[in-house]
Amino acid sequence: MLHEEVVGRIRAILLDGEIPPGARIPERELCERLEISRTPLREALKVLAAEGLVQLLPHRGSRAAKLTDKDMRDLFEVCQGLEALAGELACERITDAEIDAIAAAHADMVQHYREGDLIQYYRGNRAIHEAIVTAAGNPVLAGLYTSVTARIRRARYVTPMTPQRWALAVREHEAILNALQRRDGAGLSHILRAHLRHKREEVLQAGFAETEANDLTLRIA
Amino acid sequence: MLHEEVVGRIRAILLDGEIPPGARIPERELCERLEISRTPLREALKVLAAEGLVQLLPHRGSRAAKLTDKDMRDLFEVCQGLEALAGELACERITDAEIDAIAAAHADMVQHYREGDLIQYYRGNRAIHEAIVTAAGNPVLAGLYTSVTARIRRARYVTPMTPQRWALAVREHEAILNALQRRDGAGLSHILRAHLRHKREEVLQAGFAETEANDLTLRIA
């Protein structure tokens, strides 16, 4: 198993919430499960620590990183900035084919909205945002975006998606698609910012509390 | 020696250009020099690879990452976006004391400009940009900024700093300080973008060529 694959598999375990935020990472168990020795596992953990997904405590092992409210706000702010930039760049560089693909994804997402399928809606939503970032044609930007959104997503916040909020989000997405089709970078950037700000407000309002269990883990330890 | 210290020392070696871009990283030598074994060294190299400073080639060791023109453009674009965001946030959060400190640093920098001391000017310039990012009060943003600027700086580009360019840069910095003092987030963001765009144009125009020696190293290898 290649180094990158080890990192990827542990990242997936963390993102799936299988090791919840704040929980201790069981070195020995992971070694057995991935069928590797401690050396490559520890290399991967240090990489993930640099990414912000893992917290290393000298002589005390590693834990799945736990996000505070402040961390969450910071991540959202940065995410907003990155998406706004991606939107501007995408308008300069996006091809007609890419726009068509996003339009199709958008139609798909709206369909899920109409059907009230939140899970599928989220999936489509994410695909669109990622497509915009990809269309920006900047791998550095794409890398940072992936890392930041991964950290946000891991928090598994549950926002109460009211019909009003949902309708607003869909309207914003209409505007996003529209700006893209007009290749209006400044406009798109502006809409994306507002869109993300709304999402951030939702999440922070909901408290996005990390589960009790983990707090307990930390308190006991 | 702690893990983070190992990472830091190797990063410094890379940023100093002691191991030039594209050059092979001599594991054994570094081990002897840092007085550590290969295990912690290799952990550090993987972390630096994730940061983009080191390139890992499976079964072929590691090299100091080499930046193409495209990489450079991408990094500048992202840097621009991050600084623009930092500027906006800073305007919301910066304290009077922080503004005063930046004003002092600015005066200092202008003095170096008057004296024609380019090295000190650059140092002051960098301090101001970093202070703005710090004033944004967002550690996630600060971390990404540090990582991106480090990669840019490592390229050791030499731009022909003409009197005109220099004068323009100083004027832009006046405007930056001014916007900060007025806490004009949108304005500051706009100026920072232009400022960075000008710098990027300088650098890309100059070609920022990685040194011949490294190209040779790669070609032979």
Place this chain on the structure above:
DNA sequence: TTTTTCATTTTTGAATGCAAAATTTGCGAT
């Protein structure tokens, strides 16, 4: 002389082993 092949050396990637640190456990004192 140039190219190809093959044995030798070096280097890489990962498992194991070992000392130091931290955690847990057990026992005695209050």
Place this chain on the structure above:
DNA sequence: ATCGCAAATTTTGCATTCAAAAATGAAAAA
């Protein structure tokens, strides 16, 4: 029964070791 403290156990961090892959170099063939 509870607290405190020391011994035992576990876990961590790193050095060492080992197998596999790649680089090197020398000899033979073209």
